Amino acid sequence: MTATSDPVDFTPTVERFEALYRGESPLGTATGDPRPPWDIGGPQPVLVELADAGRITGSVLDAGCGTADNSLFLAGRGYEVTGFDASGTVVERARERAAALGLTVEFTVADATRLTGFDRRFDTVVDSALYHCLGDDQRQGYIDSLHRVSRPGARLHLICFSDAVRNPGSAVHYIGEAELRRVLADGWDLTELRAVTYQTALTRDHVERGATALGYQEADDWLGDFVGTDDQGRLLAPAWLVSAERR
Secondary structure, eight states, X not given: OOOTTOOSOOOOOHHHHHHHHTTOOXXXXXXXXXXXXXXXXXXXXHHHHHHHTTOOOSEEEEETOTTOHHHHHHHHTTOEEEEEXXXXXXXXXXXXXXXXXXXXXXXXXXXXXXXXSOTTOEEEEEEESOXXXXXXXXXXXXXXXXXXXXXXXXXXXXXXXXXXXSSOOSSSOOBOHHHHHHHTTTTEEEEEEEEEEEEEEEEHHHHHHHHHHHTOSOTHHHHXXXXXXXXXXXXXXXXXXXXXXXX
16 A cells, blocks of 8 residues: 555665665655665664574575675574575675675575575575565565475565554555465465564654655654664664464
């Protein structure tokens, strides 16, 4: 659902992601910060919790790796990691970051709904905010692709924005619990589905500047997407953590 007050179309496309990663997007210009709003300079806290709890094992696929914070964190923990993204710009940057840190990670450009060359390769798949960027006609195919590249018994940990937001906009899709149960019903055994928060790089100041620049009548049109801040004032988005085991 798209808010009727949303004056700018941020529907996710490869071209828009490329612009974000090059620091050329309208969003970066409006907020005064060229970074993508998910570029927090480190791994997502929920992912760290999963690793600390021993719930990430074996060969790991980082789906929609972006700037590679999660991939590099896991590689630093000693995991064998492969990351993919649709943006060639960010994949090249991820390779450069891994080389600078002396970490071995395989990064590749790929279409999330047509993963090839990885059949039955991974023991764990992590998705930190890719699922909700895909269209209604793409999300089931994506989950089926993850099933194909996972080994029997592999774990999937998926973090996506939830439909608990007050003012949904066009930047992503806001996902309900019923959909998550439905797309995983064939080939996966659900082991956990709970509400969490997703850490963003945005502060209230970013949102207020962006709202004014992009023509929103009130900053609350954007702030309604968030449920609090961390100790650095960065906004937290309502999200789901869904974990499942591949049959």
